Amino acid sequence: MTTEIRPPQQPGEPQSAAAPSGPAPGRGVHSPGRAAIAARHLRTDRWWASPALTGFGLLAFIGYSTWRAFFGLHTAYAAPYVSPFYSPCLAANCPAMKSGADWALFGSWWQLSPALIVLIFPLGFRLTCYYYRKAYYRAFWSSPPACAVAEPHASYSGETRFPLILQNIHRYFFYFAIVVAGILTYDAVLAWRNPAGQWGHAGVGTLVLLANIVLIWAYTLSCHSCRHIVGGRLRHFSKHPVRYRMWNLVGKLNARHMQLAWASLISVGVADLYVYLLASGAFTDPRIF
Amino acid sequence: MSYQANFRVWRGDSSGGSLEPYQVEVNEGEVVLDIVHRLQATQAPDLAVRWNCKAGKCGSCSAEVNGRPRLLCMTRMSTLPADEPVTITPMRTFPVLRDLVTDVSFNYTKAREVPSFVPPPDLKPGQYRMQQEDVNRSQEFRKCIECFLCQNTCHVVRDHEENKPAFSGPRFLMRVAELDMHPLDAAAEGGLDRKRSAQEEHGLGMCNITKCCTEVCPEHIKITDNALIPLKERAVDRKYDPLVWLGSVIRRRK
């Protein structure tokens, strides 16, 4: 089943009209000089499945959290649990939380949902996260849609210009994320009470908040900036044994950064949904002790 | 167990070419390079392919199989669907010479642009002493076999020919990272800031950490996680840290 084989072309010889040629030279994989192949890519596997799934997951979370952030104020607290979207609550219009993170720093002029004040920080943290960047560049921006699948853009400057050069501020969001995780830890401690405020009790909601805070910490500490700050920036690990150990530990978590990003995103949503269902009276929190 | 498989192999040169159909016998345990050799032996004696070790160690046989950048000698036929034709093309980022052979000199140019290791002034060769934990990181990068599959897959140059002058590619940004992490490199003492030049001369900012280099590396080097992102963080230390920036402004005032 051999097809005819053409004699190799001599350099400098004018291109013979008989030679089967590809499409007119263009950009990217169709640039002059590269192998003339008309297809943008030749992948036969389901390369589109992963960006499609990622995009769907991110959109679902964005939709849910937008709805909850704008309209969830009256279902944000179900004693003793507070939704992670509404903690800390920095405006005066918060639901009464028994010794919760409720500091009306913004005073009463703030009439919008108090969630909008604090959500900037986790939002910025995740938006500039190295993993989420990969996820949305691929899923929403097709840059690239998948490996060795040509992207549709005519030009590309990566993260060298405004606005994407701002991705470099990720580490400052990381510092804020530590504070946020600290406050959510406090909330998870407050969950070891019964609705009347007595300590030493737990319900299913306690476990939900506990699982959430463990995943939030694991995600936050597995951050690439964290890995750099605790030890990655060093040249001589041998001179800093403690930081070297911390760097190794963070590195182990960091290898799972993608999984932790999704697990903690889901757990935040579930924790909020759980509080919403309790506060709206869909069911009562099953008490354990 | 052997069977007849259908192949489409790109034949041509820089002036044009096309995917040519072939039917070739495939035996148990064979890799794509075996099939290409059988093709040469039986049907297409002038088919050009570059190879050397057939053991995944020389980095010569890089090409694309069913659209995925791979080493021909490390791609088992058993991993490909037997009932569909297998498409073999040269790497699609570099100029093609003939058939499956491309001109990879882009990579040699980029390699030369990375300033080499600067020996510490106070030590003679033979006096270098390094701790294992200080060189672990660079040892991972040293597994590189220079197959240039990562360079070929990176969309920064694959999809944008015009970026080639400004971007060194994952392989050589990793080289910059390796030298910047090297416990004895004295570049900084000589006034060469590798963190800064990674960004200003080798195009680190163009990488958007989408990890395709890591996905295709046959040595399973975590290029993005262990070289590119740490290098980006090091560049942030230099260029985007407001405290550092403030410090430099104050110093300039004095």
Ligand code: SF4
């Ligand atoms: S992670 Fe960066 S260097 Fe690697 S393929 Fe993607 S853009 Fe290119």
Ligand code: SF4
């Ligand atoms: S880093 Fe990996 S993919 Fe890139 S040239 Fe080296 S071995 Fe090949």
Ligand code: FES
């Ligand atoms: S949180 Fe993902 S890299 Fe920092």
Ligand code: FES
């Ligand atoms: S022939 Fe050496 S790597 Fe394939």
